Amino acid sequence: MKNLSIALNAVLIVAVGILYIFHFSGKEESKMVTATAGEGAVVYINTDSLLSNYNFSLELNEKFLKKQEDSKTDFNFKAQKLQKEANDFQRKLQNNGFLTRARAEEAQQKLIAKQQNLQQLNRQLTDQLMGEQNANNKRLFDSVTNYLKIFNAGHKYSLILSTTKGGNVLLSQDGLDITKEIIDGLNGRYKGESK
Template sequence: MKNLSPIAKLSIVINAVLIIAIAVFFYLQFGSTEKLAEKPVEKVVEATSSMQIAYVNIDTLLLNYKLSEELNDEFAKKQEKIKNDLERKAQKFQKEASDFQDKVKRGGFLTQKRAEEEQQKLIEKQQKLQILQNDLGNKLLADQQEMNKQLYNKITSFIAEYNESHKYKFIISNTTGGALLYGDPDCNITNEVLFGLNAIYDEDHK
């Protein structure tokens, strides 16, 4: 999961939270085989008509939601800056290590002790560089998780408010490779949700 993009991660998180809706739907619709056997047509019609379900394409939503674009741009810039800083430090260390090897080869140290001291300094620098790399990597991961959490909260909060007037029983996510294999286009509310989220974003950034 470390190699996935923020959008993909957030898609997985939202899909994992909402996937239970599908399980409940299938249980309610197909769980009682005896009752279906008694009145098959009526029961199926009753079950399907009582289920008010909509879905949101999370991939499309995150690609076009202005807040998602803003946060991902900021994260990408931060990631690039850290990468460049680490590369500069690594190149500087490699030069120092190469200079040390050249000095050893040409007998540039007066004593072996002096060479060993210089070698120990290089080892310590290398260790510090590795620690820095790990720390920055962990910080990036924490920033990414916080970004995903912020987007998740914004989206689910809006959907809850949106549903106060629409009264869906379930609003589930549709993601590439997710649990939803087919969704009637009439049940797709992605554009409505996207419009609402971007309207709020525009209002907040006036």
């Protein structure tokens, strides 16, 4: 979810830069942005609130956390099993339980191979979870931006910014924070899609 916040803040910086250029370029076609939330206004959305109240985001996060926990449980089970095998090997080695030194070395090589396989599995699971998290972030970002295009067709805001708690917007006039309106609209749309 932090990746979405970073991406939205990057879009914010680019948008502010473009607005700055148009506003101060002195061209006739640049319009003065109004200070109230009406046509041509600059408004913002708190992405922390959006992510914690948008049902689609909550559902994606819940599914991801369950998958992450299942992967962790499965990996821990395999790691414990390997640790038990290593302990058994050590005990057998200390008690001279191997007929020959070659058999002890063979058993040790098998344990090393299993440990390497477990490390490889850990990397694969981590990569898989990161890929899924990135895909979820993209789906969420696409969902929000597609809705904002529809939403803004009726409102005609010049710029819709994103911020986070302690982010770029520290104070604004009343009416410029459209977070609740966007969350309500997204959840209404999501409820209609999930039926």
